[in-house]
Amino acid sequence: MVRIVERSLGKKARAARAPDLESRRIVTLQGKRVKARLVDADSKSLGGDLLDAFGFAVERAIRQNKQLGDADTPHDDKA
Numbered sequence: 222m223v224r225i226v227e228r229s230l231g232k233k234a235r236a237a238r239a240p241d242l243e244s245r246r247i248v249t250l251q252g253k254r255v256k257a258r259l260v261d262a263d264s265k266s267l268g269g270d271l272l273d274a275f276g277f278a279v280e281r282a283i284r285q286n287k288q289l290g291d292a293d294t295p296h297d298d299k300a
Contacts, residue, residue, distance in 0.1 A: 241266070242273055 242258045249255060258277060260270045 242270055 242260065244256050244258045246254055247257045258274045260267070260274055264270055
């Protein structure tokens with residue numbers, strides 16, 4: 222039997238574990254400034270660190286998709 226649970230995967234899920242990832246601001250080849258998260262391969266919490274880094278990347282992708290979606294959506298009352 223499968224039990225389906227619906228819940229938000231927002232900040233509450235990650236708030237239980239504070240991210241200990243070091244981050245740095247870097248400049249890409251295109252000249253855009255981005256925040257890079259550093260993961261230590263010798264860390265005892267490597268799995269959790271990778272999960273946190275992945276979570277940050279997913280949140281960023283969701284924000285970018287919402288921005289792109291909002292740009293395509295007309296903002297008048299008739300739509």
